[in-house]
Amino acid sequence: xxxxxxQAAMGFLVRQTSYIEQxxxxxxxxxIQYPNLVPVDTSAPEWVKTVTYYSADKFGAAxxxxxxxxxxxxxxTNRTKFETSVYTAGIGxxxxxxxxxxxxxxxVNLANDNAMAARRAFEEMVEKVALYxxxxxxFEGLLNASSVPAGAAATGSWGAATGVQIQADVNxxxxxxxxxxxxxxxxxxxxxxxxxxxxxxxKPLSDTYPxxxxxxxxxxxxxxxxxTGQPLTIRAVRGLETLGTGSTNRMVAYRRDPMVVKLHMPxxxxxxxxxxxxxxxxxxxxxxRLGGVDWRRPKEANYVDGx
Numbered sequence: 001x002x003x004x005x006x007q008a009a010m011g012f013l014v015r016q017t018s019y020i021e022q023x024x025x026x027x028x029x030x031x032i033q034y035p036n037l038v039p040v041d042t043s044a045p046e047w048v049k050t051v052t053y054y055s056a057d058k059f060g061a062a063x064x065x066x067x068x069x070x071x072x073x074x075x076x077t078n079r080t081k082f083e084t085s086v087y088t089a090g091i092g093x094x095x096x097x098x099x100x101x102x103x104x105x106x107x108v109n110l111a112n113d114n115a116m117a118a119r120r121a122f123e124e125m126v127e128k129v130a131l132y133x134x135x136x137x138x139f140e141g142l143l144n145a146s147s148v149p150a151g152a153a154a155t156g157s158w159g160a161a162t163g164v165q166i167q168a169d170v171n172x173x174x175x176x177x178x179x180x181x182x183x184x185x186x187x188x189x190x191x192x193x194x195x196x197x198x199x200x201x202x203k204p205l206s207d208t209y210p211x212x213x214x215x216x217x218x219x220x221x222x223x224x225x226x227x228t229g230q231p232l233t234i235r236a237v238r239g240l241e242t243l244g245t246g247s248t249n250r251m252v253a254y255r256r257d258p259m260v261v262k263l264h265m266p267x268x269x270x271x272x273x274x275x276x277x278x279x280x281x282x283x284x285x286x287x288x289r290l291g292g293v294d295w296r297r298p299k300e301a302n303y304v305d306g307x
Contacts, residue, residue, distance in 0.1 A: 006276060009100040013110070013282055018102075020112045021271050024119045032123045033237060034130035037191070038142050038293060039258040044266040051082045051264045051291050086266055086291040087137055089125060093118040096142050097280040115271070117285050122269040129265045130293060134241060139292035142261065143191070143252055144243055147295050149176065150303035158196055158307050163205045163207045163214040169307060173253035174232075176302035185260075185300045186224050187253035189233040196249060196307055197236035198206070244305030254301035261301070264291030 003014065034040075063073055093114035103110045128134070133141035140146060151269050154172060155165040174187045192200075200214040209217075215234065219225075224232045233256070244250035254261065267289035277283040295301070 004097070004101045004104055006097065006279075008200070009097050009104075010274065010276060011218045011286075012104045013100055015094060016110045019109060022113045023112050024115045027116065027119065028160055029120065029123055031153065032127055032237070034127045034142075036209070037189070037235070037237070037256070038058075038130050038261060038263045039256065040265050041258060041262045041294075042268060044264060044291075045084070046150055046267040046289060048086055048266055050085050051266070051294070052083050067278065082294070083307065084139075084264060084292045084294055085137065086264065086289050088267075088287060088289050090121075090285060090287040091118045091121045091125075091269075092271065092285040094277065094281060094283040097282070100282065105242065110245045115284070118271075119269065122286065122288060124266070124292060126263075126288075129290060131237065133292065137292070140295075141293050142254075143237070143240060143250065145293065145295050145298060145301075147298035148246065148254075148301045150239040150245070150305060151176070151300065152245070152306050153307045156306055157249075158199060163203065163217060164256065166200060166214055166280060167218060167221065169251070169304065170218055170253075173302050173304045174223050174249055174251065176304070185255055185280055185297075186227055187255055187300070187302065188224055188228075188236070189252075189254055191235055191237045191240065191252040192307075193240040193251075194238060195237045195241065196251070208213050244303070244307075246306075248306045251307050252301070260295075260297045262294050262296070264294060265289070 009033055015175065020102045027178045034086065035112055038214070059076055059277050061075075064074065099146060100110065129141065131143050133139040133144060153169045155161050158166055158169075170190060173190065199214075200218065203214045204210045205214055205217045209272060219234065222232050224230070237252075240250045242251070265288070267287070269288040272285040272287065274282055274284050
């Protein structure tokens with residue numbers, strides 16, 4: 001078999017990368033959850049060092065006045081300034097001269113397995129940072145932020161709980177942030193550990209209604225749906241089994257809105273130009289820039305532990 005020289009291999013690989021990257025970027029990984037749980041903000045300049053944001057808490061109330069009043073009450077917002085650092089990370093892929101030569105000889109496209117693996121590694125890292133934070137960089141995540149109010153489930157463990165008791169805990173979680181925000185907001189998203197999600201998805205509501213599961217009932221009979229007429233999002237998320245106080249199960253209720261919480265990603269993953277990294281090896285570096293989860297309104301979330 002006749003192999004290409006390094007220059008010809010480089011030319012062939014450069015032509016192939018646009019095809020490979022287009023195919024890789026079109027893939028959606030079904031088990032990567034963060035895009036459906038945390039709004040992603042890519043608006044900051046790609047090479048910014050920090051993103052500044054403010055956590056806000058409103059105050060003030062209207063009252064009756066007499067005709068000559070000079071004490072009109074005022075409303076306002078207590079704003080606390082925060083900054084989240086943005087860091088560069090990377091993951092790329094590569095080919096050997098043999099792989100490139102064989103593809104060129106057979107006139108076929110290079111396999112994109114390596115590029116797919118790189119893209120997958122990027123998604124997995126962002127998933128970890130978005131959900132759990134990163135202690136090395138000082139990031140907290142969607143599921144473990146110290147600024148989010150946390151409390152214990154009224155029922156305690158759901159091991160032997162009835163459908164009515166579980167419903168009460170869920171509604172308590174949804175209403176927790178409702179009371180924390182003086183009744184101006186209510187959670188629209190509920191996250192559960194997988195085991196608890198499976199429990200309510202298979203547990204009959206009662207002996208009277210064996211064909212209806214607790215999950216079926218909760219999806220239409222909860223305070224968010226009753227208040228807004230909109231369906232409540234209920235999802236299972238890995239890692240919640242031990243995030244509660246004392247390594248207990250945690251339930252998370254929050255409003256999924258970029259005004260409440262977002263993940264900063266000034267530079268989504270991109271592949272850089274090909275370069276020859278050795279006599280018979282070629283690499284396509286990949287980089288991205290990522291900040292932490294920004295809880296802009298942490299009181300519009302609620303952690304309930306011990307379910």
